[in-house]
Amino acid sequence: MKSEIKTPLIRADRISKVYRSKGIEYTAIKSISLIIGRGEFVTLLGASGSGKTTLLDLFGTLDSPTSGRILIEGTDVSALNDSQLSKLRNEKIGFVFQSYNLVPYLSALENVILPLIVGNRNDPKNLDFAKRLLGEVGLGDKMQKKPTELSGGEQQRVAIVRALVNRPSILLADEPTGNLDSKTSVEVLGLLARISKENNTTILMATHDPDLTALSDRSVHIKDGLIEREARYAKRNKV
Numbered sequence: 001m002k003s004e005i006k007t008p009l010i011r012a013d014r015i016s017k018v019y020r021s022k023g024i025e026y027t028a029i030k031s032i033s034l035i036i037g038r039g040e041f042v043t044l045l046g047a048s049g050s051g052k053t054t055l056l057d058l059f060g061t062l063d064s065p066t067s068g069r070i071l072i073e074g075t076d077v078s079a080l081n082d083s084q085l086s087k088l089r090n091e092k093i094g095f096v097f098q099s100y101n102l103v104p105y106l107s108a109l110e111n112v113i114l115p116l117i118v119g120n121r122n123d124p125k126n127l128d129f130a131k132r133l134l135g136e137v138g139l140g141d142k143m144q145k146k147p148t149e150l151s152g153g154e155q156q157r158v159a160i161v162r163a164l165v166n167r168p169s170i171l172l173a174d175e176p177t178g179n180l181d182s183k184t185s186v187e188v189l190g191l192l193a194r195i196s197k198e199n200n201t202t203i204l205m206a207t208h209d210p211d212l213t214a215l216s217d218r219s220v221h222i223k224d225g226l227i228e229r230e231a232r233y234a235k236r237n238k239v
């Protein structure tokens with residue numbers, strides 16, 4: 001059993017997030033401190049409205065905390081300007097959402113290589129990597145299909161590959177199985193667990209479903225913007 005985190009990849013020090021709209025304030029994250037290690041697969045578990053998406057947005061640098069600080073690979077992200085943040089997101093962070101967010105008129109392969117194009121890395125070596133990843137998730141013969149020609153589970157696998165194509169150190173997944181049936185959910189979870197183990201990719205997955213913690217290293221339970229408790233699992237059951 002891991003007793004401590006060897007290499008902190010994400011570190012949050014007493015972060016809070018207050019939303020303000022039309023003169024009304026709402027504190028979505030009250031005070032959260034958390035350290036996540038390289039290669040760890042962490043499930044963020046909490047009811048709807050508990051603050052999971054807000055926390056993922058903060059870790060993904062899509063939004064900034066109202067107080068406290070976030071370090072990614074030792075860098076205080078509040079010190080970075082917009083272009084440095086975009087670079088950090090493109091190079092180090094992959095995002096997966098409940099809705100797959102694939103571009104409907106592009107093929108699976110074209111969707112997957114979009115981040116390569118954005119990052120100016122669409123060279124033959126990386127294109128081969130994209131194809132290999134699609135093959136590894138069982139979509140080798142479906143690379144030319146459009147999203148509408150794929151099942152929900154297949155679309156989510158395309159979205160996961162798209163998130164991995166720049167070899168990020170962090171994958172943030174927000175209710176990634178929310179639109180999938182239970183059998184397909186287990187397959188997608190297994191894929192995430194395999195990715196974290198084989199590529200040493202840190203995965204932070206938000207879910208409201210306690211059954212989905214089974215393959216992770218640790219679950220962090222959040223309630224009303226606070227960490228309620230944590231559970232660490234000695235080893236992954238069935239990767």
Ligand SMILES: Nc1ncnc2c1ncn2[C@@H]1O[C@H](COP(=O)(O)OP(=O)(O)O)[C@@H](O)[C@H]1O
Pocket residue numbers: 019020021026027028046047048049050051052053054055
């Ligand atoms: N942009 C926003 N403006 C105001 N309140 C928000 C905003 N986004 C989220 N909230 C509120 O913050 C709380 C946490 O939301 P969220 O992080 O989406 O929770 P979860 O993902 O766990 O369902 C909820 O009460 C939600 O209504």
Ligand SMILES: [Mg+2]
Pocket residue numbers: 052053054174
């Ligand atoms: Mg949410």
